[in-house]
Amino acid sequence: MARRHDGGGPAVVVTVDPAQLDLSDFVRPGDTITWGQACGEPQTLTEALVAQRSRIGRMRAFVGLPATDTLKPEHADLIEMASYCGTGSNRKLAQAGVLDIYPGHYSTVPWLLSDGPYRVDVVLVQVAPPDGNGRYSLGLADEMLSSAIRAATLVIAEVNDQVPQAHGPGSLTEADIDVLVHTSRPPAVVRSAAPSPESDRIGKLIADLVDDGATLQLGIGAIPEAVLKGLTGHKNLGIHSGAIGDGVVDLVERGVVTGACKSVDRGITVAGLIMGTQKVFDHVHRNPQFALRDTRYTHSHDVLAAQHRLVAINSAIEVDLTGQINAEVAGGSYVGAVGGGADFLRGAAGSPGGLPIVALPSTARGRSRIVPELSGPVSTSRADVGLVVTEFGIVDLRGLTLAERRHRLIEIAHPDHRAELAESAGR
Incomplete structure (x- = not known):
């Protein structure tokens, strides 16, 4: 041919x-x-x-x-x-x-x-x-x-x-x-990640940071889903994200997501990928308040930085005591990605009133996910990380020195691991 x-x-x-x-x-x-x-x-x-x-x-x-x-x-x-x-x-x-x-x-x-x-x-x-x-x-x-x-x-x-x-x-x-x-066949579906007490707590902590009228970017997994559940009392939120799923539809139906305050694509939810079930498939069908866009647009620094109060919420496998992020390797196996984390964190950092957030449970299989040294690659540099959230609290690393970062990150680690982390940090 x-x-x-x-x-x-x-x-x-x-x-x-x-x-x-x-x-x-x-x-x-x-x-x-x-x-x-x-x-x-x-x-x-x-x-x-x-x-x-x-x-x-x-x-x-x-x-x-x-x-x-x-x-x-x-x-x-x-x-x-x-x-x-x-x-x-x-x-x-x-x-x-x-x-x-x-x-x-x-x-x-x-x-x-x-x-x-x-x-x-x-x-x-x-x-x-x-x-x-x-x-x-x-x-x-x-x-x-x-x-x-x-x-x-x-x-x-x-x-x-x-x-x-x-x-x-x-x-x-x-x-x-x-x-x-x-x-004629049903498209593949992606179901919401199972919640946990830790993800629900993290979701509430992040939701409390979000102002009415903010624009959200959400990564994939239980924590972003928990954030969405914590936003039901908010007003006039917007969405500009790499992907959206069923949880966004819930907020649109409640009148929480309107996009009315977005400075770019006002009134329109923007995403590059639909990841959910028939619920979100039905929502986007012939819906003029939704736009499917390509990566050159959804991940554009200029577009992201121009958004009104962009809150970027992304996950990590582990964070070291200087703020470096490993989002790729766990237990020696490649399970994640560099992905769009740094793209969105930088965009949120450039957005007036924006919040670049990395969220993760404090432990996995009994091991601390806040660590003295990463066990995998640096997916996101410490210069690009803003706020780090675990179920034990929030640390804003912006403007902090290395010594201050170590001290503050230990405070949101699991209590069972704080003494060991403090010893590794030399104090």
Whole structure:
């Protein structure tokens, strides 16, 4: 098949029945491939890719955060796998030694896929059925896809009639698509993390820091969910985030999230990725108060710093006594990501009245998560960390010296570990 950017000239879009789909007709040996992550995974296409890999030959795949276990270690026989994260089923790939990690800020992933070493040849994308103007909404995931689609020589779209038509500038026309595959199946879902007494306490502490009218960015996991539950009495909050889920919908329905005070995208909730269940899928469908945007926008420092009182809430695996963050490695295994933490913390630091927050339980499996030295890499520098929150309190590191940081961080460690931490700090 002729591709759009390989000298073959513009190609006419081809429609293929999913039962007759043979990806070896389109994907070439040596191709670099990517697809939508989490709920945006085009499952019919990815399932066909792994099932038919022997027909295609060796290829590279750059994958995001998975909501399924489509990719398995045994698929590394013909698929070279890389990702920016080790979360979800990627953890099994990393533990099997078949997942290479890109340790960059999430804001650089669009460059990586469009102009960098992982410039993609083929994009597999899940879209909603076309609207009245013939445009296919990206539905549940724009983020890194828009840049990849513009760079790719081949775009294969799974048109799933159960995907919402979300507003956003990243929608496609048939001129952007080479192959159409029509399906009808529930999108992958991401369910809320189970709460714990520690996460609930942390969520309340953070919620009490948030002023009415603030704009929120939330990471993924139990603590952001707990923060949202603690905000039910607030007014006129806004959302500008890499991802949103069911918890944001709860606050919209309560009238808490209105976006009325946002200085950018006033009245509109902005996210690059939908990570939830049918509840949030229904919420974003044809909703003009929601916009699906790409990473170059959601993670832009200029956009973030221009927001009104941006509160960035991100997690960590451990924090050392100087404020350095490890968000990637636990127990020697790659389980997290550099991600967008530093992007959002820097944006919040530049926002008038903004709060750059890192939150984590004080312990994991009996071990302190506030540590003398990190057991993994420095994912976020101590210069970029503002507030650190555990269930035992809040420390604002901004303006503190190293000695002052050590003292204050020990105060929010678990009481069982404070004496040992103080001894390690030399006092």
